Amino acid sequence: MAPILIPKPSTAVPAAIFFSLFLTSLLAASDTVLSPEKLGIRRREKLSHLHFYFHDIVSGRDPTAVFVVPPPSNASRTLFGAVVMTDDPLTERPEIGSKLLGKAQGFYTGASQTEFGFLMVMNFAFVEGKYNGSYLSILGRNTVMSAVREMPVVGGGGLFRFARGYALAKTHAVNFSSGDAVVEYNVYVFHY
Numbered sequence: 001m002a003p004i005l006i007p008k009p010s011t012a013v014p015a016a017i018f019f020s021l022f023l024t025s026l027l028a029a030s031d032t033v034l035s036p037e038k039l040g041i042r043r044r045e046k047l048s049h050l051h052f053y054f055h056d057i058v059s060g061r062d063p064t065a066v067f068v069v070p071p072p073s074n075a076s077r078t079l080f081g082a083v084v085m086t087d088d089p090l091t092e093r094p095e096i097g098s099k100l101l102g103k104a105q106g107f108y109t110g111a112s113q114t115e116f117g118f119l120m121v122m123n124f125a126f127v128e129g130k131y132n133g134s135y136l137s138i139l140g141r142n143t144v145m146s147a148v149r150e151m152p153v154v155g156g157g158g159l160f161r162f163a164r165g166y167a168l169a170k171t172h173a174v175n176f177s178s179g180d181a182v183v184e185y186n187v188y189v190f191h192y
């Protein structure tokens with residue numbers, strides 16, 4: 001049977017109530033209702049589809065993904081605890097020499113002890129076309145051996161203010177001797 005907790009009357013309670021009322025009134029004072037037009041939002045939200053290839057280059061003289069924290073012990077076969085910082089090119093086609101659309105800037109870290117399961121924390125910073133200077137922020141889970149991985153788009157900047165959506169990642173090619181990988185991304189995002 002679960003114990004029933006009965007709060008004891010205490011002198012701390014009135015103080016807590018006083019502070020919560022005080023904070024509520026402070027917050028209320030700074031909480032102004034804005035019309036979207038004041039922020040330059042005149043149109044309705046739209047849904048965009050972005051498609052590109054992500055190049056995770058860990059080998060060679062100019063890697064774009066580098067270990068900043070190696071796995072803490074070689075007992076981890078899944079890179080649990082490792083942190084890799086990225087400035088990975090995003091290109092129009094699978095070939096690294098195709099048009100550069102942006103960079104995936106951020107890190108991924110081994111978050112699973114039983115499989116290759118990464119926590120992905122990245123900004124897709126675009127450098128081409130109308131999205132030049134805008135970016136999408138990704139915070140998600142990437143089990144790289146799965147055929148398709150889904151990661152939430154949690155926000156963005158520039159034309160992607162108020163963005164929300166999801167990214168689908170599908171491995172296009174992996175070189176198992178160098179560790180380099182090309183990943184196809186389809187991103188679906190609501191924004192203004």
Ligand SMILES: *[C@@H]1O[C@H](CO)[C@@H](O)[C@H](O)[C@H]1NC(C)=O
Nearest residue numbers: 070071072073074075076077
């Ligand atoms: C890693 O493995 C090697 C060989 O199996 C062993 O000698 C070494 O102590 C291990 N290192 C750690 C940090 O567990």
Ligand SMILES: *[C@@H]1O[C@H](CO)[C@@H](O)[C@H](O)[C@H]1NC(C)=O
Nearest residue numbers: 126127128129130131132133
């Ligand atoms: C993207 O924006 C930067 C900074 O405004 C500019 O220097 C660059 O030429 C732009 N690139 C393209 C492809 O328009």
Ligand SMILES: *[C@@H]1O[C@H](CO)[C@@H](O)[C@H](O)[C@H]1NC(C)=O
Nearest residue numbers: 059060175176177178179180
């Ligand atoms: C895979 O990587 C190895 C080692 O870096 C390299 O010699 C080889 O050419 C690469 N294979 C392909 C298909 O790129």
